Amino acid sequence: MSNSKIFVTQPFLPSLEEFTPYLEEIWNNKILTNGGPMHQQLEAALCEYLGVPEIALFNNGTIALLTALQALRIAGEVITTPYSFVATAHSLLWNGIKPVFVDIDPLTLNLDPKKIEAAITPQTTAIMPVHCYGNPCDVKAIEEIATNYNLKVIYDAAHAFGVNDSTGSILRHGDLSALSFHATKVFNTFEGGAIVCPDTKTKQRINNLKNFGIVDEVTVVAPGINGKMSEINAAFGLLQLNHIESALTRRKEIDKFYRTELDKVDGISVVPQSGQAKANYSYFPILVEPSYKLSRDGLYDFLKENGIYSRRYFYPLISEFPMYRGMQSASPANLPIATSIAKKVLCLPIYPSLSDVDLIRIVDWIRKPH
Numbered sequence: 001m002s003n004s005k006i007f008v009t010q011p012f013l014p015s016l017e018e019f020t021p022y023l024e025e026i027w028n029n030k031i032l033t034n035g036g037p038m039h040q041q042l043e044a045a046l047c048e049y050l051g052v053p054e055i056a057l058f059n060n061g062t063i064a065l066l067t068a069l070q071a072l073r074i075a076g077e078v079i080t081t082p083y084s085f086v087a088t089a090h091s092l093l094w095n096g097i098k099p100v101f102v103d104i105d106p107l108t109l110n111l112d113p114k115k116i117e118a119a120i121t122p123q124t125t126a127i128m129p130v131h132c133y134g135n136p137c138d139v140k141a142i143e144e145i146a147t148n149y150n151l152k153v154i155y156d157a158a159h160a161f162g163v164n165d166s167t168g169s170i171l172r173h174g175d176l177s178a179l180s181f182h183a184t185k186v187f188n189t190f191e192g193g194a195i196v197c198p199d200t201k202t203k204q205r206i207n208n209l210k211n212f213g214i215v216d217e218v219t220v221v222a223p224g225i226n227g228k229m230s231e232i233n234a235a236f237g238l239l240q241l242n243h244i245e246s247a248l249t250r251r252k253e254i255d256k257f258y259r260t261e262l263d264k265v266d267g268i269s270v271v272p273q274s275g276q277a278k279a280n281y282s283y284f285p286i287l288v289e290p291s292y293k294l295s296r297d298g299l300y301d302f303l304k305e306n307g308i309y310s311r312r313y314f315y316p317l318i319s320e321f322p323m324y325r326g327m328q329s330a331s332p333a334n335l336p337i338a339t340s341i342a343k344k345v346l347c348l349p350i351y352p353s354l355s356d357v358d359l360i361r362i363v364d365w366i367r368k369p370h
């Protein structure tokens, strides 16, 4: 066992037997998609679990982001972070919107509110921050800027499932928040996503947009897309929700173990959690400092040689990919913090079925590269 490969994440799969009754229900209903009973149940269950007013399910997080931008009729320029998964900025390009990259805060690794104002132009219509690794953005400062400049705020909340600050769900901030339920995320529906919305009117518009813009048999009100989640995916979400608390408990144990053990290792610093009343332990990012025995890539390769597949999230920065790097805001000189963090970061394996034996093995290898 201790020689088996350890990946950065493993999908959280309840037993097959547990899924069978859900499948039988779908076979009995003979409704496979288009907002069927499983879809409706999952929306209601997620609103309750997350503590949010309305939620619209999607077939994946990227289509949720694209649709959120459409729903608010965002155009022109949008201020966003280079330190994220590439889908954040891609959702802007797919809507014909110009991303404007702003640097991150060195502690939270989220969009730095102090640097947003300097990037606002007459074309700016919105801000798209990311709650990176589930660490909440400075939502208050971002809201203040948005109010002053009459900008919309769309959070890419793909990492922030179940995260609360002192006032409740982090997903209630901004105009809309988009979630991802991809297989690699804390809560998954194989593929899936959602938009958290403040009221039923907004949800109705989003529901139209995710169903081709169709209102009824003879009425199409917008050039919508097919963003619907199928009944199988929704059923898996309902099953998964039954296990989410135990999954989070195990993640929390792993997080605590890493923090305690890696604190003693010279040259390794653990990215602190900041501002959560309830965290989701979705990632375990460390920074490999120059005082460590190996470079970041050296440690990445060393772990890999020993069967441990860590990931360099987020390297390269989004702003370094060919479709972005020619933009003025993408220059490394504009993004010194993100550029430096991207060279140091490594995300370690964290998932509910990670065993204590494997956890000790990972920490041992980090302690003593030989």
Ligand SMILES: *Cc1c(COP(=O)(O)O)cnc(C)c1O
Residues within 6 Å of the ligand: 060, 061, 062, 063, 084, 085, 087, 088, 130, 156, 158, 159, 179, 180, 181, 182, 192, 193
């Ligand atoms: C996973 C992820 C997405 C994309 O979600 P999909 O469901 O895979 O389309 C977008 N943004 C961030 C930050 C992500 O981590």
